[in-house]
Amino acid sequence: MRLAAAFIAVFLLAACDTGTEQRDAVASTRAIQRPYLPVPPGSIARGTAARQAALAAPGPEVTQELMARGEERFRAFCSPCHGVSGRGDGTVVARGFPPPPSYHEERLRVLAPEQIVQVITHGKGRMFPYADRVLPEERWAIAHYVKALQARGSGAAPEAIRP
Known part of the structure; x- marks a missing residue:
């Protein structure tokens, strides 16, 4: 019995690797602190020009694919607060969150798609920015879909909103 226990102990110790054999080839794990x-001045972050170009008016051409993508992204990101119809009756409102304004209010109906893109990008009021969650192309798709919702709410055809 002792022999078996000794054999197991030797086997387990032999299986251990101390890691000292290749220590010279391993770089130091200490952090290097450099001065701030x-x-x-005048520096521009990489990708800034492309990001600004993607957000510049008039945006992409309004197509059926763009509108379908806008509806999908609207349902994912906007409908929890603004509701599926854009009237400010989303699921979070039913749970006590203050209702956002309806897209069918006159002051929001007059907004151009590029203004809606700016609100999505930078946020407004209680709405936080979605720039880190929604790609610029998708922001345009959402903006055009919102304009289509507004047109449907007033009885006009959604095609009437083309830029």
Whole structure:
């Protein structure tokens, strides 16, 4: 019995790897602290021009695919607060969250799609920015879908909103 226990102990110890055999080839794990260097004035982050170009008016051409994508993204990101019809009656409102304004109010009906894109990008009031969650192309799709919702709510055909 002792022999078996000794054999198991030797086997387990032999299986252990201390990691010292290749320690010279491993880099130090200590953090290197460098002094703070401020960003030079006039510096522009990579991708800024492309991001601004994607958000510039008039945006992509309004197509059936764009509208379908806008409806999908609207249902995912906007309908919890604004409701499926855009009247501010989403599921979070039923749970006590203050209702957002209806897209069918006159002050919101006059907004251009590029203004809606700016609200999606930067947020407004209680609405936080969605720039880190929704791609610029999808923001345009949502904006055009919102304009279609507004047109349907007033009785006009959604095609009447083309830029």
